[in-house]
Amino acid sequence: MGTLAEEILSARLGRAVAAGETVVVPVDVVMSHDTTTALVAEGLAELGRAVAHPERGVVVFDHITPAATVAAAAQQQRAREFVSHQGIPHLLTDGISHQVLPEHGLVAPGDVVVGADSHTVTLGAFGAFATGMGSTDVAVAYATGESWLRVPATLAIQLEGRFPSGVGAKDLILEVVRRVGSDGARYQAVEYVGPAAAALPIGDRMTLCNMAVEMGGKAGLFAADRLTTQWLEGRGSRPPRVARARAPEYLRVETFQLDRLEPMVAISPRVDAGRPVRELVGLPVDQVFIGTCTNGRLSDLAAAAVLLAGRRVAVRTVAVPASREVYLAALRAGYLETLVQAGVSVESPGCGPCLGRHKGVLGPGERAVTTMSRNFRGRMGDPSSEIYLASPETAAASALSGRLADPRGLV
C-alpha cells in the first residue's frame, strides 16, 4: 500500500517501505555527464573502488558538446578515460541525457535511477524513481551499486480536463510551480494523477516530471501504462517492474483544471514567478531559445515550425533538438527546413545555451524568452541578462515580433 514512490521503492527492496524511512536501495542506472564525470571519477579513486556494475553505468556528453573550450575538451578526455578504464559500455554523445537514456532503452518502469544532474527527475515520466544527486553520491552508487535515500512523502498533482488550443504541458507546469512554489515540494515526490494525466503523451510527461526539481522535488512520477510500453517498444529496455500507487496517502493533493489554463511565462529570476503571457505582451525580447530537456522534443519543434512556417523571426532565435533521434525526425518531417528558412539557428543536439556556455550566450541587459526550466540570474550569460520561461508556442510567437507574444492569436 502506498504512493507510487513508495511502491517503486518497496518493489525494488522486496519489502514495504513508507515515507520518512531512510533506506539503502539498489540502483539500476547510474548516470553522469561531461561536467560531473570528472568529479565522480575522483570520488571513486579516493574510495579506491571500481565501478561495481559497469553495465548499469551511463556517461553522456551533453552539457558542452562538441567542446567549446579547451577546459571542456579536457574534461571530456577525463570522462572518456573513466568510461574506458571502468569498462562502462554506454558513452552517449547524441543528445541530452534525460532524452537519450530512454531512447536507448536504458530506463525501464520501476527502475531506480541516480544521476549527477538535477533534471534526472525527468525519467519519472517512464515510471522510474529517478533522482538527481551530486558527484560523490553518484561515485558511491557506481562503487556499491546502491544509494541511500529517505523515502519521500508525495505531493499529488491531480489533472482534470483538456488543454485549450495553444496551451500545453509547459504552461501547466509553470502554473504548478507558481502555485506550489520553488521549494513547495522540497524532499517530496511529485506524482501526477487523474484521468487527464493518464491521457498525456510521454513528451508532456517528461516536461512535467522535469520541472519537479524546480519545486524542490526529489522525483517527478507518472505511473507506467500502455503509452509507456509503446514508447519503449523496440528500444531493448529491460522488462518493466511495473508499480502503481495503491491506496496512497498523499501529503497533499493539488488539483489543476487544464481547460482553465492559458499561456504562461515565468519572470526572471524566479521559476515560480509565473504570470499569464497576456499580462506582459509586448515586452521587448533580444533572443529566443527553443530546446532543452524540458522542451527540445519533436512535438516542441513541430509547434515552433507551425508558427514560423512561411514567416521570418525578428530576433536571433536558436533551436536545439534534445537528441539526434529528435533531430533526424524533425529533419525528415520538414520542421528543421521550416525553422532554418524562418531564420532560426538550428544547433547540434545537447543542452545548448541553457548553461550560458555556448550557442547563444546573453550579453549585458539582454532578455531571452526560452523553453528552459530555469531562469536564474546570469544562467545564460551576463549576470544582468534576464530569462523568461515559456512554452515552445510562446517562444516561437515571440520570435516573430521580437516581443513577448501570446501564441493563441497565431495558432
Next chain:
Amino acid sequence: MARAWRFGDFVNTDQIIPGRYNVTTSSAELGRACFIEHRPEYAAQVRPGDLIVAGEDFGCGSSREHAVIAILASGVTAVLAPSFARIFYRNAINRGLAVLESPGAGAVQEGSEIELDVARGRVIDHTANREIVARPLPLFAQRIARHGGVLELVRVHGSLNGVCLPACGSAPDGPVPLSPGRMP
C-alpha cells in the same frame, strides 16, 4: 571566531558557482570563483573559518557539487539557514560542509561574530549577544558526518549500510566531531 556573510533567500547553485566556472575540479579555482558574479568581493575578502548565513532553500537548482567544493575552498566550513535545497544538503553532508538548519538564521546581521559548535548544534551570535537554535543533524547525516563524509563511511563499512543499519531511528552513538571537509 567566525564572521557571518549574509545572503538572502533562494541562493541557487548558479549564484554560488556559475556554470561557466565549473569546468574544473580544482578546488583552488572553484574557491576563487565562489559567488563571483553574485557577490564579487566575497572570494577576496572571506577569511578561513567564516560562516555563511542565508535564507530559505539555500543551494537550490543544479546538482553541481562544485558549489560545495567552492564554498569549502573559500574557507567557509559551515552554512546556517532556515532550510536547504535537497541535493545541496546531501552534497554538503557528503563532503563535510556543516549545514545547520536554523529558523532563527534570519536574525543574524552581516559581519556578526559567531561562535559555532557544530557537534552540539550551538550557535552564539556574539554581536547580538544571543544564542541561535540550530536543529541537530538527522541521524543518517550524523553517521556520515562522523566519518567526515560519505566516502570514508563507505570505506570503513565496505558499503552504505553504515548510513542506516542496524536501524535508522536509533539513538546516535556519540558526539559528532567538527569535520574538516573533503577537498578534491
